[in-house]
Amino acid sequence: MAGTYEVSLTVSSSNGCDSTVTKTFTVNGSDPKAAFIIPNGNALFSDTPVSFVNKSFIDNGGFGRITKVEWFFTDLKTGITESEIDDEPEPDKVQIKSYPLHHDLRPREYSVRLVAYSGESCSNSSGEMRFSLNGVPDLAIIPDTSICMETGTFKIKPPQELAGFQLDRESFTGNGVSSSGSFNLRAVGPGIHTITYTYVATNGGSASISTNIEVYPTPQIKVPDEIIIDEGESVPLYALSTPLGIHYDWSPGTGLNRFDIANPIAKPSETTRYTVSVESEYGCIGRASVTVRVLKTIVVPKAFSPNNDGVNDTWEIKYLNDYTNFSVNVFSRLG
Incomplete structure (x- = not known):
């Protein structure tokens, strides 16, 4: 019967001396139930590991605990199954599994099954749970760029999406760059600056890619x-x-x-x-x-004729205006 028990061993010598050892042990219930959940199971993407939460328990008010769980992960396209054993299961413990990254427009199908153990021989298998992993966008590489400071503002061209996903929204992030990709060189100055572009598809999948822009100083x-x-x-x-x-x-x-x-x-x-x-x-x-x-060397006229005939009517020192500090003194014949 399931429960916690004590067992004692007493040894007596021929001289009448006794020694006793007592140990406690648990008999686990014989009715384990394997159960688990997949958080966000309807919005899974191949670029993010999938979390499986262990919900196994001893059924019918049974005593004891789940001593081991074994996960079985199957690729429904290839039929290949992988297993992972957890010898230290706990309630709500999370098992994380990474799957191959893919850029298919159609989701890829997988399944998972859990076997829970109570003791060495008592076990229970959950039903097979199927789930889909959506593909994510595939972005072309943005080449690193070098640009001179005097350019002022530089428009970064978004990379091409190669898999055929429909765009929902896109944005750039990084120092000196607007969400639309306008890069202000004067805001960041010379140096190497990392800019990240994010593409979100209509299926909710996203992909990001970064590029380095090196800004050279203007002489x-x-x-x-x-x-x-x-x-x-x-x-x-x-x-x-x-x-x-x-x-x-x-x-x-x-x-x-x-x-x-x-x-x-x-x-x-x-x-x-x-x-x-x-x-x-x-x-x-x-x-x-x-x-x-x-x-210029100034030219001082020796005479002028102010008779309004249009010739030498004024006495003008040529190029005098080129100088800033000067004085002109005019003397009569008598000094």
Whole structure:
């Protein structure tokens, strides 16, 4: 009869000394019942392991416990059955089983059966429970991308879904990216940034894929705002770039001895604003401008005739406006 019992063994020596040992043991009930449930059994997908919850018990108010359970997992397409034994079963203990990932539009069919044991010889088998594993979308790889900081905003193209699932919704996640895939380079700065794309199909299955976008810095160029020279003089121009540039392009080329180096010599005949474009080893381009102001030699008229005939009616010092600090003193013949 099922229950908890004690058994004692007493040993007596010839000298009349006794020694007793007592042990407790359990006789399990002889009526185990195998039972289990599959949580979310109507929405299972092949990319997620399936959970099976043990609900086995001793029936008819029986005493004792379930001592072992054995799970039988069958692929109904191939007929192959795999078994897993749990020698330490507990009520509501979860058995997790992973199945092959698939991208079929039609679900794949499987079954599971549970055998529960009470003691060594008493057992009970559950009925076979069938369930379906839905396929999940199959996404093409998004190649890693390199892009220059000066691009500003970059639109990431969603990858192709290869299995034929219908799209329900999609989104991008990651630093600096909107859900629609607009990547703001200025928000994240130079470096490697991981962006993840998620595709959710109408059957509820989803797939995600990540890509790395490496943002290269735009060359930062230091040039003076303005350089002042006298007419006929020349001056070197210096473009200090971080990171170092590999190609330089000065524009306009007027008055320069070269336009394709970091430090050309400028000898413009008039005030000129030069812009330098610097390309880094990554193909990124930065720009900066410097004005070379040419101070023309002033021309002072020796005479003028204010008779309103349209010729030399005013006394005007040519190019005087090129100078910022000056004074003009007019003296009579008598000083």
